[in-house]
Amino acid sequence: MLNAIFDRRSIRAYSDEPIDNETLTYLLRCAINAPTAHYQQPWYFAAVTNKAILDELDADFHRVYKNGRPMSNKPVTPDYKLFFNAPAVIFAYVSPSENPFSRLDCAMAMENVVLAATELGLGSLVNGYSIFMLKEHPDLNEKYKKLLQVPEGYEPVITAAIGKRKSALPDARPRDESKFKIID
Ligand SMILES: Cc1cc2nc3c(=O)[nH]c(=O)nc-3n(C[C@H](O)[C@H](O)[C@H](O)COP(=O)(O)O)c2cc1C
Numbered sequence: 001m002l003n004a005i006f007d008r009r010s011i012r013a014y015s016d017e018p019i020d021n022e023t024l025t026y027l028l029r030c031a032i033n034a035p036t037a038h039y040q041q042p043w044y045f046a047a048v049t050n051k052a053i054l055d056e057l058d059a060d061f062h063r064v065y066k067n068g069r070p071m072s073n074k075p076v077t078p079d080y081k082l083f084f085n086a087p088a089v090i091f092a093y094v095s096p097s098e099n100p101f102s103r104l105d106c107a108m109a110m111e112n113v114v115l116a117a118t119e120l121g122l123g124s125l126v127n128g129y130s131i132f133m134l135k136e137h138p139d140l141n142e143k144y145k146k147l148l149q150v151p152e153g154y155e156p157v158i159t160a161a162i163g164k165r166k167s168a169l170p171d172a173r174p175r176d177e178s179k180f181k182i183i184d
Contacts, residue, residue, distance in 0.1 A: 004118040009170050011123030012084045014163035018049065019088040023120065027090065027162065030116040034109040037101035043109060043157075044093040046148040053147050054089060058082055060140055061133055070132040082130050086161030089127075091144075093154035106157040113160050123165040130159045 024047040031045055048054060058081055065076050083089050090113055092106045114124040134141040134156045141156065 001115065001119065004115040006172070007169070008114055008118040008124070009172065010125045011086075011161075011163070011165050011170075012125060013166040014084055014086045014123060014161070015166045016085065016087060017164045019122070019162055023122075024049070024088060024090075024162075026120075027113050027116055030112040031090070031092070031109040034105065034112050036105040036108075037099055040097070040099055040102065040105070042095050042097060042099065042102035043106050044095070044150055044154045045109070046091045046093070046150060047088060048091065048148060049088045051087075053144075054083060056147075057130060057133075057144065060137075061129065064133055064137060064140075065129075070129060070136070082127060083159075083161035084125065086123075086125065086163035088162045089130075090160045090162060091130075091148055091150075092157045092159065093145075093150050094157045095154050103157055110158055110160050113162070117160075117162050121164075122162055124163075125161040127159045127161060131156050 028045050028047060032041065032043070036042065061082050062076055062078075062080070068074060069076055090110070092110055094102050094106050096102060110126060114126060117124045134144060144150075144156075145154070
């Protein structure tokens with residue numbers, strides 16, 4: 001597990017080797033074993049390997065953000081893929097409540113997913129652009145909730161692409177060690 005923390009990278013090139021349902025089930029079980037405030041388990045996860053759905057999400061992203069990506073305004077080049085051709089994407093949804101920690105619970109679950117994927121020798125990419133699109137476009141949010149068979153009352157929180165890396169492990173991006181302190 002400690003190796004997984006330091007070996008995890010955001011992977012932006014995947015081979016088309018599929019991820020089997022047994023592996024996905026294992027990753028989803030890792031997700032739901034994260035801690036939750038008040039043991040509320042406020043989440044719902046959909047693991048999508050259906051290429052038609054992932055292609056449609058890309059097509060919608062290109063249509064909606066043809067003038068630039070959300071937050072950065074970087075161009076969406078014709079070959080840009082939200083999940084870089086990953087064969088599987090896990091979508092995390094939350095049932096919002098008075099509990100201010102429910103999204104944090106989902107984040108912890110998805111961290112479990114990407115660390116477990118690393119330990120299994122798989123690449124991963126936490127993806128927020130997809131969520132931007134769903135949040136900014138309620139019609140698309142409803143469309144994908146239907147396609148992903150998400151129960152009523154859930155909102156999208158974050159997604160993670162999962163797959164076999166296509167190329168060498170990228171170097172780790174450096175971390176700012178001034179962002180912590182030991183007070184003794
Ligand atoms: C909440 C969140 C959303 C992210 N969204 C995207 C995204 O939409 N597209 C992408 O390419 N990377 C995305 N990333 C990956 C970050 O760019 C990446 O984690 C960061 O640059 C550090 O690199 P590393 O993950 O390899 O350590 C996201 C990461 C987080 C935590």
